[in-house]
Amino acid sequence: MSVVIEIKNLSFCYHKQKILEDINLTVEERDFLAIIGPNGGGKSTLLKLILGIHPIKDGSIKTFNEVPKKNLSKIGYVPQNTNVNTDFPITVIEVVLMGHIGEKSPLFGYGKEEKMCALGALARVGMEKFAQKKIGALSGGQRQRVMIARALCAHPKILILDEPTASIDVEGQKQIYTLLQELNYSITIIVVSHDVSVIMQYANKVVHINKKLTYHDTQTKRDKTAHDSNHFCEVEMFTQQKEEK
């Protein structure tokens, strides 16, 4: 399988404070990578570096063998807070169409192809019936699926999600992860998450970031801890991690 993201010896400082130190990470095509770690541990910063929002000074990140800024169109991004701005007068389809901006567009309005593509993306996440609804009328989980559809609109090779299931009920969380699993057949997926117990069932690679990066071998962990139930306990995992050290 080919390498889609390669991070080498990356360090990053913000206001003279070291956020990330000596990060090495390789993401391959069709990986399902979960990034876990404490708040302020540098997870979101790493995403922003991959997305080319912050300039890199120390080390290197390559997406598809080039600097991140060159391949932004191949990366779909689903931001963290989808519950802000729910009063905004915008329909679901308009939010999804936003995925097309930055491409060549008609003089004004939206093109027919763009609309078809947006509806297709909505169908992929099972939200096509809600196309004309106001975004604020949806539940948190439904809104998150719309945001995923927006990212899919640009036909990304990699989908990056920042805390996709924060503030979503359990049923909604499950739907999101099942959807991501389906998408994973054709798209590389990177998820930043707190829900360690859930993410372990879906991810094939798990890394823990707290300034430094530690790999987790998911398969053996799953065997060790998930013997008689599907539930994966965070505490167990972290104690194991300590023992290993």
Added chain:
Amino acid sequence: MESILEALSFPFIQNALIAGLLVSMASGIIGSLIVVNRMVFLAGGIAHTAYGGIGMAVFFGLPIFLGASVFAVLSALIISIITLKHRERMDTFIGLMWAVGMAVGVVLIDLTSGYKVDFMSYLFGSILAVSQEDIYFMAGLLTTIIIIMTFWYRDILAVSYDSEYAMLRGINVQFFYTLILVLSALTVVVAIKVVGLILVIALLTIPVYIAEKLSNTLYVMMMLSGLFSSIFTFIGLGFAYSYDIASGASIILVSALSLFLFLIINKFR
């Protein structure tokens, strides 16, 4: 009724109605942008800074609209730069500009010998004194706004709804943010003529608030805001003429009363 019909034959009343319509449309579009971008306080700052421009125009004998526009646009640009660098100190800076702008205006008007400008007319508006040139200025501004909104609607929508995502998709967020601020500044200046400095924020927010509750999309919200704003302006003008009261205050009270009724009806719907 007859007196209203008779009033309609006066050129100054006709000018007032045209100006009311043009400004309502502009403030409907821009007011919607201000509200969805949560820039109401910013618009207030720009409006009061514009008073410094009015003072400057009077002092140097320039056209009032020109002075106010230059000051308002400059303050919009300063606010845009500050937001880029020190977002967390924004409210302090705006408060500062708000006060200093007013003070500069008052001092410059005081220093202008022999010219006692009608202070009240800028604070509460003077739509009945709209000139032909004012109308040209308003029509030009409205046309500019409509053209910009038509061609950049999707970009402006994206920046307003989710600026982080827009930036990732390669949109120059700072440019559109500044554009919205500059258009707000110019709209505030023409709205000052209609309802005055003090009440300009009410014209930019009350009709918009009602429209927001009734719209699913931004452009519907803009059109509804313009429509409500025009209706309130016309009814307000009618009262102002019939009872000989200040037009700006009358327009705002009609708007506020309508909002009140709307909220009650909405509650029992």
